[in-house]
Amino acid sequence: MTALVSFRDAxxxxxxxxxxxxxxxxILDGDFxxxxxxxxxxxxxxxxxxxxxxxxxGGTVTVAPGLRFGYVPQRDVVDxxxxxxxxxxxxxxxxxxxxLGRRPSATDRELARKALERVGISHLADxxxxxxxxxxxxxxxxARALVGEPNVLVLDEPTNGMDLVATTQILGLxxxxxxxxxxxxxxxxxxxxxxxxxxxxxxxxxxxxxxVGFVEEVMTQQALSAMYGIPVEVSSFEGHRxxxxxxxQTGEHRHA
Amino acid sequence: MLEAVLLFREAxxxxxxxxxxxxxxxxxxxxxxxxxxxxALAQVSSAGIALAFWLAGHGIATxxxxxxxxxxxxxxxxxxxFFARPLRGPVPPDARIGVWYAVAAAAGILLIAKAAxxxxxxxxxEGNILGITNSDTLExxxxxxxxxxxxxxFQKELLFTSFDRDTARTLGYHVDLWDLGFYLVLGxxxxxxxxxxxxxxxxxxxxxxxxxxxxxxxGMASTFVFSLGSALLAAMVGFALSIRFxxxxxPSMIAVSGALVILAWLVRRVQKRA
Numbered sequence: 001m002t003a004l005v006s007f008r009d010a011x012x013x014x015x016x017x018x019x020x021x022x023x024x025x026x027i028l029d030g031d032f033x034x035x036x037x038x039x040x041x042x043x044x045x046x047x048x049x050x051x052x053x054x055x056x057x058g059g060t061v062t063v064a065p066g067l068r069f070g071y072v073p074q075r076d077v078v079d080x081x082x083x084x085x086x087x088x089x090x091x092x093x094x095x096x097x098x099x100l101g102r103r104p105s106a107t108d109r110e111l112a113r114k115a116l117e118r119v120g121i122s123h124l125a126d127x128x129x130x131x132x133x134x135x136x137x138x139x140x141x142x143a144r145a146l147v148g149e150p151n152v153l154v155l156d157e158p159t160n161g162m163d164l165v166a167t168t169q170i171l172g173l174x175x176x177x178x179x180x181x182x183x184x185x186x187x188x189x190x191x192x193x194x195x196x197x198x199x200x201x202x203x204x205x206x207x208x209x210x211x212v213g214f215v216e217e218v219m220t221q222q223a224l225s226a227m228y229g230i231p232v233e234v235s236s237f238e239g240h241r242x243x244x245x246x247x248x249q250t251g252e253h254r255h256a
Numbered sequence: 257m258l259e260a261v262l263l264f265r266e267a268x269x270x271x272x273x274x275x276x277x278x279x280x281x282x283x284x285x286x287x288x289x290x291x292x293x294x295x296a297l298a299q300v301s302s303a304g305i306a307l308a309f310w311l312a313g314h315g316i317a318t319x320x321x322x323x324x325x326x327x328x329x330x331x332x333x334x335x336x337x338f339f340a341r342p343l344r345g346p347v348p349p350d351a352r353i354g355v356w357y358a359v360a361a362a363a364g365i366l367l368i369a370k371a372a373x374x375x376x377x378x379x380x381x382e383g384n385i386l387g388i389t390n391s392d393t394l395e396x397x398x399x400x401x402x403x404x405x406x407x408x409x410f411q412k413e414l415l416f417t418s419f420d421r422d423t424a425r426t427l428g429y430h431v432d433l434w435d436l437g438f439y440l441v442l443g444x445x446x447x448x449x450x451x452x453x454x455x456x457x458x459x460x461x462x463x464x465x466x467x468x469x470x471x472x473x474x475g476m477a478s479t480f481v482f483s484l485g486s487a488l489l490a491a492m493v494g495f496a497l498s499i500r501f502x503x504x505x506x507p508s509m510i511a512v513s514g515a516l517v518i519l520a521w522l523v524r525r526v527q528k529r530a
Contacts, residue, residue, distance in 0.1 A: 071422070081470075083470065084476060092420070096428050101412075
């Protein structure tokens with residue numbers, strides 16, 4: 001598989017503050033990659049760098065020519081004060097194709113409706129965005145990313161703040177999109193347990209270090225314990241992996 | 257009363273131009289949550305006018321007395337460069353705007369207190385909307401028409417870069433440039449309108465009609481329509497009331513704008529209950 005994005009010995013960060021050093025990663029054509037780590041570990045920095053919002057502080061980040069990203073931001077950065085309808089939000093995904101100062105055509109509207117169909121909310125096209133549930137709003141943002149016909153779908157914390165049902169539905173939808181069309185998907189999340197059961201490869205980022213590999217390689221007791229620096233247990237329940245930090249006995253606890 | 261309206265018809269035309277332009281810009285100002293930037297720019301603009309009068313009064317640049325808008329525009333556009341820049345640091349953005357507002361307001365008051373040019377106080381506080389002449393109306397038209405055309409033509413781009421900056425950036429939009437363009441337009445409109453309408457009325461037309469629009473409308477297009485409609489109504493009814501009851505024109509327009517906001521809020525409550 002060809003690499004669509006390559007990080008080579010990259011130093012990533014903001015201003016003069018480096019978050020990750022010597023970072024190497026290939027995002028491959030047809031990949032289903034989860035970039036996972038706690039808040040502040042640098043996963044959003046990785047995302048912003050390959051999306052072009054941040055420049056690498058060192059090393060190289062190569063993006064294949066003509067590559068188009070379909071970006072799904074965190075749900076709560078989308079401002080519901082704007083009196084926009086679902087279809088209008090989805091159409092934004094085609095704005096750069098429509099051209100400066102021009103209005104969306106009937107074809108653009110048709111494509112937007114089809115994108116809503118793909119994510120299962122075509123019946124909500126004329127609803128105000130601020131009347132939707134968290135899951136429906138997330139589907140709207142995924143439809144907006146899809147309508148631009150991207151090569152890579154990039155999701156930033158897609159299940160943040162969602163309940164169990166909505167989380168399962170959104171992750172299932174993303175996996176379905178990947179499996180049906182072979183679309184390359186990169187998903188950034190802090191929720192290892194959620195992502196590990198859906199993606200094929202994981203880039204685990206933690207305190208300046210990282211490990212990249214297939215889920216089976218990364219989701220082992222040894223690899224995770226080494227990464228987090230605490231004893232970690234990986235269990236399996238009906239084919240689902242569950243990562244648990246082993247309970248630590250502190251001196252204070254023992255005396256209590 | 258008709259005679260009085262005819263006598264001050266240029267003032268009415270000028271008010272309508274300011275009302276329409278600010279009402280359209282105001283929808284973005286309110287949605288982008290930069291209402292205080294609008295207020296601070298209006299104060300900076302008035303401080304520029306005060307500085308022009310102060311300088312002219314002290315014989316430093318006497319030509320500024322008849323063209324205070326030059327210094328007002330320069331001060332406003334200078335501030336725009338400050339507001340349009342993404343800022344990082346320990347001081348939150350709204351606090352920085354607050355500092356800018358307080359300093360500009362105080363500087364304006366101090367300068368106008370020592371300005372030796374007549375009528376300066378009225379212009380600084382209330383504007384001089386009844387003093388709008390035919391050439392002033394033309395000046396307003398020359399500035400505001402291209403602004404309105406640009407806002408209409410680039411509505412899609414302005415909306416996207418205001419609504420979701422990160423996604424717009426990933427699709428190749430130069431969000432910082434669009435921001436700068438928007439702030440420049442805002443600065444130009446505020447500084448041109450300020451010299452006729454005063455701080456309070458410009459701020460009113462930037463905020464209240466947009467709020468009325470957001471309360472009544474169900475979509476973006478209708479928000480603009482209601483914002484425009486309420487601004488025009490406030491300008492016309494406020495103007496008529498000020499002449500009929502011999503009231504200050506600017507505050508009369510603001511009172512009508514306020515009444516329309518309350519009315520819109522009541523309508524929304526009724527709609528929600530229904």
